Amino acid sequence: MTKKNILKQAAAYPHIVWAIIFIIAPLLFVAYYAFTDKEGVFTLANLGQLAQATYLEVFLRSVCFAFLATVICFVIAYPVAYFISRTSPSAQKILVMLVMLPQWLNFLIRTYSWMAILEDTGIINIILGVLGLNIHMINTPGAVILGMVYNFLPYMIIPIHSAMTKIDPRVLEAASDLGCSPLRVVTKVVFPLSLSGVISGITMVFVPSISTFYISQKLGGGNFDLIGDSIERQFQTQYDYNMGAAMSFVLMLLIIASMAVMNKYSDDEGGMLV
């Protein structure tokens, strides 16, 4: 028995080593750079600088955009996931694959495609031109949020769908048997029982949305700096690793804080989230 236990423990070593090299160590580096200056001396100046109005604006904008993208994703994804979960198992496989299909294309290509669609001379405006209309869409906040929604929507649909497929259909029948209209079956039973999927969907959309750096550059024309863009600039063009690390550090705290709030919500309130 003890031999087995030793083996079991040994099996975990590669993972522990992996985690130390690729997760723990980088995080320590981030923390180290965030709290030191160029000479490697301890300082809080990097974090202090983030309190400036320009940086605060960037953080606030990132949170707002990510929040909006997450809400829109949820509103679209929930009915879609519900619809998929009500179809036959074979149809579900196909529909889930269709949801994931755009992800087979490269992220950059997908974003570039949206540029071609949204531009003033893009596909939509060509079609609208027939009616004598032209709507400016590219380089607006809407275009950035659209890009986020488009890219991260599958990560909302999949976990919600997967939570819904675990619901016993007899439980839904029981709800309608006891007097629930089809809509109330969803609000009283399906939603509370799919909440875990909703929580992970929100996490999986909010986190990449708040840290994304490419979408806003391409679809926002560089007019709407997000945290991700600022961090990228610190590393790629200004070579200020300390500032970049400080921003990453704060972003991380922000994400951890929002996750903590959400988990608390889901634990305490059960089905009362919305």
Place this chain on the structure above:
Amino acid sequence: MNEKKIIEPKGETVATGEENVETKKIVQLKNVAKSFDGEIILDHINLDVYEKEFITLLGPSGCGKTTTLRIIAGFVTPDTGDVLFEDERINDLPPHKRHVNTVFQKYALFPHLNVYENIAFALRLKKVSEEEIYERVEEMLAMVNLRGFEKKDVNLLSGGQQQRVAIARALINKPKVLLLDEPLGALDLKLRKDMQNELKNIQRKTGITFVYVTHDQEEALSMSDTVVVMADGKIQQIGSPTDIYNEPENAFVADFIGESNIIDGVMLDDYKVRFSGHEFVCLDKGFDKNESVDVVVRPEDVDVVPLDKGMLTGIVTSVTFKGVHYEIIVSIKDFKWMIQSTDYVEVGQEIGVYVEPDAIHIMKKSEYSNMFGDYSSFSDELEHLSDANEEEE
């Protein structure tokens, strides 16, 4: 069999059409048919459910009993035919608007709600006041013996406790009809017996019509006022438990309910039947002269007698001790009979058997003739029984 008070069903036997107040039809299925993927599940069935009765749909897996229940609940729409509730057609009425509630096979409790909230569910939908909800939930909990379980997580309850919650949840709405889909199927034998009594008591106390689905013939006989035996999407027989047992309509019913020896016979005349090469006096009449019939003799109605006093003689091929009695297989004219007797006989011994006239029941030939009731293929018989125990999902 537990001998229960049998309320005679007021079936189609009397064609006067007279209805007294107590025997109002509450649910009627008229010529209802249903197929799934081209497979016929229900083949034009007609069924009347009367107020305040305990009616059981009994049959093996895939006989259509659960589908029948789901049609009454509203989860399945019949292809043809009408479903009437208190004389109103409800084919297109969705489940949440029907005055029936269901106790599901595997309970189907709401896993995100505790015991109290599960039971209160239907009342919460109706915006009943908090005090009334409390009062009625407590009343339900008392009825199913679950006082003090209010705050418990339903996922941590035992099967029997979950079952009680499911019953309380379905009854709190005071439905006119309660549908129960194999509610005791997942419980062990001892608990099942207790719950049978409890359910019967609840039904008597509340006066609610129970439509009960089971494949367990003993359960059906001991609990029901009316038993509906189903097979192959058709109703084989409707009657009181004693009728079903003593006067089975055909070989299927005779075989499915209890043990039966079913022998080919010829009706010589009224009250006179010939089978196994011997002429017997019986109590049946109304058949054609020399009509081929199925003869049912229950194993417990056959007496083992000395050779010279036997109406028939046979060689014992197997004896099994069953506690209350011995189960004896006797080969009589190449037909294997089952006899239940408290007298011990030995394998290979030649014995005489004696059958009283009232132990003989004559049935018309049916599609089920010669399929059941011979104990030579005893292993096949067991297979058939275990089939019936596996329930459709």
